[in-house]
Amino acid sequence: MMNAETFHPAPDRQRKYLGHKIVLAVLVYTLLVASLVTGVQIYRAYQTALSNLEQRFTEIENSYLPSLAAGMWSVDVPRIEALLDGIAKIPDVGRLHLRGELNDDWQRKHPAHRQVLLAREFKIIYREGSDTFDMGSLHVELMAQDIQARMWDTAKSIAITTTVSLLMSALFVLFIFRRWIERHLVKTAKYVQQLDLTNLDQSLQLDRPNSEAQDELDLVVYAINSMRSSIQSDMKKRDILDQELALYREQLEQLVAERTADLQSKTMLLESKSEELILQNRELDAYAHTVAHDLKQPVSNLMGASNLLNAENLELSAEKNRMLLISIQQSSKKMHAIIDSLLLLARVRKDDNLPLEKISLEHAAHEAYHRLSALAAERYAQIHFSGHWPAVQGNEQWVEEVWANYLSNAIKYGGDSPQVEIGATDLANGYVKCWVKDSGGGLSSEQQDQLFEQFVRFHPAAAEGHGLGLSIVQRIVYKLGGEVGYDKGMHGGSVFWFTLRSA
Numbered sequence: 001m002m003n004a005e006t007f008h009p010a011p012d013r014q015r016k017y018l019g020h021k022i023v024l025a026v027l028v029y030t031l032l033v034a035s036l037v038t039g040v041q042i043y044r045a046y047q048t049a050l051s052n053l054e055q056r057f058t059e060i061e062n063s064y065l066p067s068l069a070a071g072m073w074s075v076d077v078p079r080i081e082a083l084l085d086g087i088a089k090i091p092d093v094g095r096l097h098l099r100g101e102l103n104d105d106w107q108r109k110h111p112a113h114r115q116v117l118l119a120r121e122f123k124i125i126y127r128e129g130s131d132t133f134d135m136g137s138l139h140v141e142l143m144a145q146d147i148q149a150r151m152w153d154t155a156k157s158i159a160i161t162t163t164v165s166l167l168m169s170a171l172f173v174l175f176i177f178r179r180w181i182e183r184h185l186v187k188t189a190k191y192v193q194q195l196d197l198t199n200l201d202q203s204l205q206l207d208r209p210n211s212e213a214q215d216e217l218d219l220v221v222y223a224i225n226s227m228r229s230s231i232q233s234d235m236k237k238r239d240i241l242d243q244e245l246a247l248y249r250e251q252l253e254q255l256v257a258e259r260t261a262d263l264q265s266k267t268m269l270l271e272s273k274s275e276e277l278i279l280q281n282r283e284l285d286a287y288a289h290t291v292a293h294d295l296k297q298p299v300s301n302l303m304g305a306s307n308l309l310n311a312e313n314l315e316l317s318a319e320k321n322r323m324l325l326i327s328i329q330q331s332s333k334k335m336h337a338i339i340d341s342l343l344l345l346a347r348v349r350k351d352d353n354l355p356l357e358k359i360s361l362e363h364a365a366h367e368a369y370h371r372l373s374a375l376a377a378e379r380y381a382q383i384h385f386s387g388h389w390p391a392v393q394g395n396e397q398w399v400e401e402v403w404a405n406y407l408s409n410a411i412k413y414g415g416d417s418p419q420v421e422i423g424a425t426d427l428a429n430g431y432v433k434c435w436v437k438d439s440g441g442g443l444s445s446e447q448q449d450q451l452f453e454q455f456v457r458f459h460p461a462a463a464e465g466h467g468l469g470l471s472i473v474q475r476i477v478y479k480l481g482g483e484v485g486y487d488k489g490m491h492g493g494s495v496f497w498f499t500l501r502s503a
Helices: 018-063 065-073 077-088 145-194 216-294 296-310 318-348 361-371 373-378 396-413 445-449 469-479
Strands: 093-100 105-109 116-128 131-143 357-360 382-387 391-394 419-426 431-437 484-488 494-501
Touching: 018 065, 018 116, 018 131, 018 145, 065 077, 065 116, 065 131, 077 093, 077 105, 093 116, 145 216, 296 318, 357 361, 357 396, 361 373, 361 382, 361 396, 361 419, 373 396, 391 396, 391 494, 396 419, 396 431, 396 469, 396 494, 469 484, 469 494
Parallel strands: 382 419
Antiparallel strands: 093 105, 093 131, 116 131, 357 391, 419 431, 431 494, 484 494
């Protein structure tokens, strides 16, 4: 829809006049109607012509066949020839073929005969008293050339007459439209286009005789002038109200601005302090549970190895001592790495520009598997690595934590002797989907809705923990630019997945 700001009148040479469009519409409609009427008339004329042609057969049958039978009975060849010549001269007859009972043969053909319109075969019967004798047959063909020519002449005559009538009517309609409507519409459009708040005193007047009976153009002029008067009256009232409100507006604006600025400053300060306190409390609570959750196993390994080394009555071989020391060293490194990871996780809230690097998904997955090898052996879990392992963009320690959490859940909740499959798949959008599939009982729809919330545990008796693992996974993956999710396996079990950007 065009409004006053987007509408621009075209120059006269480019403008599409409404009168021309109306005339064209009238012409097209009348041409269609005239074509239909002309077709009906031509069809009726054609049917009439066919009916007249049937009379040709009746004339031949009644006027010529008895004489032909008598001539063929008496073997009067000149008479037969004369009768055939007479039939051939009948209008629309194109070809004659007379065959006698003694294989006599006579033919006549009109020079213009090309196309057969109607044809009929007549039996020639000679009667003498009560006896009848078969003298032969007469084949008559009526040609289409004459009737087609007559139909074409009729069509041309109707078309010329209709076209001339239509053109005269269209020109008259165009003249009437331009005289009675178009020039007044143009003047009205120019008036409305030039009308603004500075010239509301000038009314619209059309150059046409006054009449007591009003038509549509008078109604348009009346509506425009009424609108102009209404706008003019409203403008005067608005000026009076503006003058009265001007004094109050300045005072109110100043007062509102002062109060608003003060309230906004206090509100922003309170909101920032409140959000900061809420986030800090959540982070501190999550860090405390995370330390207890993630450091428990390496601390236990460290304490067990140190107790063995400090035992007085226990004699260990040098190889066993070396393995215990290596275990202590690995546990210490893992604790150090977990603490570094937690510190880095604490900085995520303040630093959104986390540096990402190209890492190996398979290496991170194997590191997580080694961390959980004791748990897997305890639960008799079978872990299978499958598929292609592409490189991704991320943080290796964080990705290892994600793998470790998914693998730990699959081992704990995968049923008796859990069968766990771990792998990665390239996606078409430039990401890599990493997944862990277990053989457990799966989760209900309600459990899936709460899956990645903090401190939610669906099977408290199945394994130790605080319900923080999946919420930490979600935070890590989101910061790495990926997504997390859960699907039910096609043949049972659960599939936990996350995505990372491909390297």
